[in-house]
Every structure is written in structure tokens, then in C-alpha cells.
């Protein structure tokens with residue numbers, strides 16, 4: 001594997017509303033990472049509009065790729081492989097990244113690697129901590145997904161639990177929209193919650209004692225009912241209390257899972273992992289339990305292309321290139337063992 | 339000799355051609371439907387390999403930039419843009435409606451190209467022959483197939499109608515003796531037409547930089563259209 005070690009891979013990510021490109025060398029050295037967010041263009045609709053997202057990806061893809069190469073100080077012929085998220089995500093949006101990556105693969109005769117976006121989130125932590133110890137338990141929480149994954153070894157996963165309804169990030173977004181805080185909701189609630197009292201309102205923690213699955217739609221309803229009945233409540237208190245209920249649920253289950261499978265480390269990833277309260281709580285609880293915790297930088301938690309290039313390096317190692325005849329897979333699931 | 343790679347994915351068809359001053363060297367047409375992302379790259383790879391051409395030997399990439407099937411167009415236009423960017427060569431965008439009309443340029447009739455736009459609508463444009471090619475009359479449009487049928491029937495002009503929109507809404511157009519629908523072999527934009535039109539533009543140095551290429555949607559995203567109505 002000596003030859004593969006220094007491979008330079010260009011990663012492309014277009015599964016939702018971020019157009020991103022990055023160059024990563026040897027699976028963990030980030031040479032560049034560019035993220036062009038479309039959030040502003042979707043804000044007035046209160047969520048990501050797939051057709052608008054797909055159009056914007058086509059408009060900016062060449063620019064984002066060019067910036068990633070300039071930042072890395074490289075030109076196309078110096079790339080050894082090119083990767084793109086091929087699922088899960090919005091169909092029309094995924095196709096843009098997949099087509100762009102294949103175009104570069106065609107132009108320079110280099111391998112193309114189609115990457116699972118969820119698996120990429122699991123690998124984001126390795127970009128900061130290449131020697132992270134396995135097995136570990138990863139909490140992956142974003143606007144589209146909430147799951148606890150047992151990462152036994154590279155490429156070997158068991159999903160211990162997942163949401164049965166709304167994703168945690170979706171719950172943040174819906175509460176924020178209801179409270180008139182705009183879109184995306186997570187960062188807005190995070191900001192306001194700093195000045196609030198998390199114990200002021202006791203919201204439910206659904207399914208807390210039932211395995212590792214999550215349910216957030218009941219919490220969302222409880223928040224809406226509370227606001228209807230107490231319209232004059234302090235907004236920071238509301239935000240802090242909602243956040244507390246979500247963080248509580250996530251962290252309690254994460255730590256319980258880590259103890260049960262005897263994990264050497266716990267890791268968080270996904271857009272919700274950028275939440276300040278969640279980050280602090282995971283570090284505290286892990287320290288108390290004597291388990292290593294790894295909380296990647298915020299930019300590595302939210303969608304980016306460095307994690308795509310990183311996991312591509314591992315998959316190229318184990319599975320070889322992806323066929324140019326492959327497509328986009330909007331409902332792709334995490335490959336699991338057992 | 340300049341070699342151009344030509345791509346059109348604006349309908350159910352994946353069309354690829356390679357052209358040089360010596361003529362069209364090869365063409366691939368596959369019409370299996372929604373498989374643009376799966377079939378385009380292998381088709382390009384196959385054609386270049388069979389012609390013993392290296393991608394680095396390409397002088398430009400031509401692409402049908404719509405109007406048409408949104409997902410298909412995004413695959414074709416993204417592939418053309420990024421491949422050209424990676425090879426540092428220019429892109430030549432040509433409307434997919436022009437590609438439908440061009441092969442019929444030997445008729446004296448009015449040529450109307452019509453691509454299925456779903457929801458009872460078609461993308462369309464009218465053309466007439468001029469020495470050496472075709473000339474578009476008026477703008478690229480999107481509208482009800484029934485409205486276009488009524489307009490053509492009232493026009494008292496002989497019309498040759500072409501494209502998958504003409505096929506899909508044949509019932510509405512067939513009523514008039516003035517309108518004839520071209521054979522189904524012309525129903526998808528021709529990569530060969532793209533090759534001829536693009537080579538001429540290449541020789542006149544009428545090309546664009548990859549990042550400047552835009553898709554001709556002719557329709558706003560639904561959410562945007564509804565937003566504007568709601569205001």
C-alpha cells in the first residue's frame with residue numbers, strides 16, 4: 001500500500017445544498033477544502049428546494065473545483081483519482097457531482113470513486129485524528145439523518161439505532177421556523193440558547209429508555225403546543241430548553257451504546273454536531289465515563305468534500321474504482337455487516 | 339486537425355458524436371430513458387477509444403444546452419463543462435431545438451421543433467431554411483401543446499413538425515392537413531447535427547469558457563414561480 005499512501009484525490013460533494021470540492025492527500029492530509037453554501041437561496045422557502053439546489057450546483061461547480069485546485073496548488077494532471085458523493089441525497093443534485101467527477105476521470109484517465117455520504121461523515125474525524133482508535137461509536141446527526149453507528153473496523157459498520165421519524169436537524173429547523181428564527185434553524189437556536197436557561201421548560205425526551213432509536217416528531221409537537229399556550233415565554237429560554245431535550249436524548253443514547261459495545265472512542269458528525277451544547281456535553285460525558293471522545297472541527301461536521309476525498313482513499317484501497325456506468329443513488333444506505 | 343466531442347442529453351436520448359474537418363467520425367445514440375448519468379461517460383469513453391483519440395487531443399466540446407429534460411441536461415452540460423475545464427478547452431453550446439430542426443433544413447416548409455416539456459407543455463421554436471442552414475424565427479418558447487397546435491392550424495402555412503413533443507401530442511397536431519410530423523428517426527436531437535453546427539462555430543471561434551455555459555430551462559423552479567405568484 002506504499003504506492004497508494006500518497007495518492008491525491010479530488011472529492012466533490014453536491015448531495016444537498018452545499019457545492020463543495022477538496023483535495024486530500026493520502027486519505028488524511030487536507031490540501032484544500034472549498035464549500036459554497038446555497039443556504040441563503042433556500043432561506044425564504046424555509047428548507048432546501050431540490051430543483052433550485054440542482055440548478056445552483058451546475059452554475060458553480062466549475063468555480064468550486066477551480067478554487068479547490070488553486071488552494072491546493074495543483075493542476076488536474078497532478079490528481080491521482082476523483083471522487084463524488086453518489087448517495088444518499090437529492091437525485092438531481094447528486095447527478096451534478098457524479099457527472100463532474102466522471103468528466104474529470106474521463107479527461108485524465110484517472111479512477112472515479114462513488115462515495116456514500118453517510119460513510120464520509122463517519123470518516124470526517126480521521127481528517128483531524130488519523131490515528132483514531134477502533135472500534136468506536138459515532139453519532140451522526142444532521143438535517144437528513146440521525147443514527148448511532150458502531151464502527152468495528154474500516155468499512156465495517158453496524159447501525160445500532162436511527163430515527164424513526166424526524167432527524168434531529170429537522171427538529172431544530174422546524175422549531176426555528178415555528179419560532180420565526182428563519183432557516184437554517186440549528187445555528188439560530190444555538191446562538192439564542194447561550195443566553196437561555198435549559199431547565200426553564202421541561203420538554204419530553206421520547207424513547208429515552210427504548211434501545212438506540214430516536215423519535216423527534218413528538219418533541220416538535222410539544223414545543224409547538226407549549227408556544228401556543230405560553231406565547232410570552234422568553235425565546236432564549238425556549239431555545240435552550242429545546243436544545244437541552246435534543247442533546248440529552250442524543251448523548252444519553254450515544255454513551256449507553258459506547259459502554260455496551262465497549263468502544264474505545266465516541267465521535268460525533270453531521271451538521272448537528274456543530275451545535276455548541278452537544279459538543280460540550282459529549283466531551284464531559286465521555287471524560288466522566290473514561291472513554292476517548294472526538295469532536296471534529298465544525299467545518300468537518302457539516303457537509304464538505306474533504307470527507308468525501310478521505311473515504312474515497314479508503315474505498316479505492318479496499319474496493320478499487322467505481323464503474324463509469326454507475327449512477328446516483330438517492331436512497332443509498334450505509335453498508336453494514338451482519 | 340481539430341477534433342470536437344459533441345454531447346446532447348436534452349431528451350430521453352444520450353447522444354455523442356466526434357467530428358473533425360474530415361467529417362463526422364462516429365456517433366452513439368442510446369434512448370433508454372432516464373439513464374443519462376449511467377450511459378454518457380461510458381459512451382464518450384467508447385467512442386474516443388474506438389476512434390483511437392485521447393481526450394487531450396480534443397479541441398473543444400459542444401453540448402446541447404436545452405431546453406429539454408432538466409435532469410438529462412444537467413448531466414450533459416455538467417459533463418461538457420467540467421471535462422472542458424479539466425482539458426482547458428472551450429465549450430460550444432447549441433440549443434437542442436436547433437439540433438432537431440437542422441437535419442430537416444432541405445424542406446421549404448416551416449420547420450417547428452417541439453420537445454416534450456411534460457405537464458401538457460412543449461418547448462418549441464420555428465425555423466426556415468436559409469442558404470447553408472436554418473434560421474430561427476422568434477424566441478425559444480414553452481407552452482401548451484394545444485396552443486401551438488391551434489396557432490399552427492390558423493397559420494395557413496405548411497409545417498414540418500419534429501421532436502418527441504410532436505410525437506407525444508400527435509393527436510393534437512394530426513387534425514390539420516397543413517401539418518406533417520417528421521419520421522420518428524428525427525425525434526431526438528441529432529448528435530451529428532450538433533457536430534456540423536459546432537464545427538462551423540469552432541472555425542469562426544464562436545465558443546465560450548466552461549464556467550459561462552448555462553442551461554436553457556425556459557421555466558423557473560416551481561417553488562420560485564409559486565413564491566412570485568404568492569407575493
Ligand SMILES: [Zn+2]
Pocket residue numbers: 117121142270271302303
Ligand atoms: Zn451530510
